Amino acid sequence: MKLSKAGLMAGAVAMVAIGAGAGVASHAAVAGKTSTGFAVHTVESAPASVEAEMAFYSENFGFIPNLAGVMADSPALLKSYIATFNNLNEFGSLSPAEVNVVALAISRVNECTYCIAGHTMVGKTILPTPDDVLESLRNDEKIADKKLEALRNFSIDIYEGHGQVSPSTLRSFLRAGYDRQQALDVVAVIGWKVMSNVAGDIAEVKLDEFAKPFAWSKD
Amino acid sequence: MINGFTLNDPSTVTGEQKVIFEKAEQGFGFVPNIVNGFSESPVLAEAMLDLYGKFSSTSLDPIESHVVLQTINVLNECLYCVPAHSTGARKNGVEESLDESLRKNQPLDDEKLESLRVFTSEMVDQRGHVTGEQFNAFIDAGWSKRAALDVVFFITVKTLTNYGNHITGTDIDEVFQPMEWEPEAAPAS
Numbered sequence: 001m002k003l004s005k006a007g008l009m010a011g012a013v014a015m016v017a018i019g020a021g022a023g024v025a026s027h028a029a030v031a032g033k034t035s036t037g038f039a040v041h042t043v044e045s046a047p048a049s050v051e052a053e054m055a056f057y058s059e060n061f062g063f064i065p066n067l068a069g070v071m072a073d074s075p076a077l078l079k080s081y082i083a084t085f086n087n088l089n090e091f092g093s094l095s096p097a098e099v100n101v102v103a104l105a106i107s108r109v110n111e112c113t114y115c116i117a118g119h120t121m122v123g124k125t126i127l128p129t130p131d132d133v134l135e136s137l138r139n140d141e142k143i144a145d146k147k148l149e150a151l152r153n154f155s156i157d158i159y160e161g162h163g164q165v166s167p168s169t170l171r172s173f174l175r176a177g178y179d180r181q182q183a184l185d186v187v188a189v190i191g192w193k194v195m196s197n198v199a200g201d202i203a204e205v206k207l208d209e210f211a212k213p214f215a216w217s218k219d
Numbered sequence: 220m221i222n223g224f225t226l227n228d229p230s231t232v233t234g235e236q237k238v239i240f241e242k243a244e245q246g247f248g249f250v251p252n253i254v255n256g257f258s259e260s261p262v263l264a265e266a267m268l269d270l271y272g273k274f275s276s277t278s279l280d281p282i283e284s285h286v287v288l289q290t291i292n293v294l295n296e297c298l299y300c301v302p303a304h305s306t307g308a309r310k311n312g313v314e315e316s317l318d319e320s321l322r323k324n325q326p327l328d329d330e331k332l333e334s335l336r337v338f339t340s341e342m343v344d345q346r347g348h349v350t351g352e353q354f355n356a357f358i359d360a361g362w363s364k365r366a367a368l369d370v371v372f373f374i375t376v377k378t379l380t381n382y383g384n385h386i387t388g389t390d391i392d393e394v395f396q397p398m399e400w401e402p403e404a405a406p407a408s
Contacts, residue, residue: 036354049276074277074278074368074369074371075273076273076276076277077368077371077372080269080270080273080372083266083269083270084270087261087262087266087269088262090265091235091260091265092262093260093262158382158386161385162294162295162343162381162385163295163297163378163381163385163386164296167222180222180223180260181259181260182260183386184257184260184383184386184387185262185263187260187379187382187383187386188260188262188379190378190382191376191378194375194378195371198346198371199347199368201347201348202342202367203364203368
């Protein structure tokens with residue numbers, strides 16, 4: 001995928017607009033803690049080495065998403081999270097919707113409430129994804145589009161097998177119209193989501209106000 | 220190599236692949252087969268190299284980092300990564316006996332390192348859904364919340380390399396071959 005700077009900005013503006021529609025007037029920049037005691041950093045409280053990453057969020061979104069505030073406590077983690085997204089954007093062979101399909105499929109396996117809401121919103125803005133596809137992913141159901149379903153299936157198989165996939169699983173992925181480069185790109189998207197899903201889980205990161213319209217729960 | 224993946228001749232690669240080979244050369248002193256095989260996906264190769272460059276930004280020292288990384292390699296049964304990390308760690312002064320325990324997935328003598336090993340295993344096996352009791356045991360052993368997030372970072376590093384290697388079936392570089400490793404056979408049922 002290759003999102004232009006303008007495309008990214010438009011997506012971010014749309015996200016903030018959805019938040020405004022949900023009644024998010026302002027975002028108090030007060031450092032806090034999650035229920036499991038992890039720091040939620042602000043631009044001011046974050047380690048100096050992640051200054052650029054925090055600026056990326058405040059400039060594009062107008063505030064620091066809770067998950068970024070938590071990840072900032074581990075500069076290696078936050079830097080890697082943003083670097084991996086940039087790599088996907090710069091060199092990726094998957095389309096924006098395909099990246100979001102993998103991201104949401106993995107978030108659903110991990111039952112990451114923060115990330116499922118987040119990637120639903122992302123699917124309506126930065127990585128445009130059809131509504132019925134988002135719905136299937138949220139419900140852990142087959143996607144009607146056969147090619148995207150093959151992608152969802154392949155991603156879940158890799159993740160559940162800790163990387164071990166049978167030759168036949170890979171063959172069905174390739175037969176659906178994907179290539180070997182895309183198989184490895186899927187691994188990069190999985191890594192990207194391991195960071196947010198697992199950090200979101202252990203820290204019990206709360207939903208940002210602007211993502212509340214897309215809240216997800218298992219039942 | 221498996222599944223149609225191949226190793227490229229470093230003297231013939233061009234474009235983004237060439238950039239990746241140069242970065243690997245700078246970081247590792249040579250182009251390991253893993254980077255060579257991954258370079259078919261510049262995203263995966265670049266992400267791996269980026270993350271390998273961030274070990275020193277974590278709160279874990281090189282021995283602690285090795286405990287986390289090797290524990291994950293063994294759990295994910297990465298035939299390429301276990302020998303690669305044994306070779307690197309031993310060269311950098313990690314005690315052989317420590318690495319041997321990790322390769323056999325056995326408890327460590329040092330209590331604090333053992334709690335790091337156990338927490339890492341739980342995080343991998345339970346996909347981050349650790350219980351309050353497991354998390355508190357980690358914190359009570361003297362680790363910070365930042366260290367818990369750093370473990371997430373290392374799990375990501377190994378998600379890229381362990382999973383990627385399972386797909387490409389990377390041939391083990393000659394330099395890592397003395398440290399070859401096989402998973403323990405599953406107990407007969």
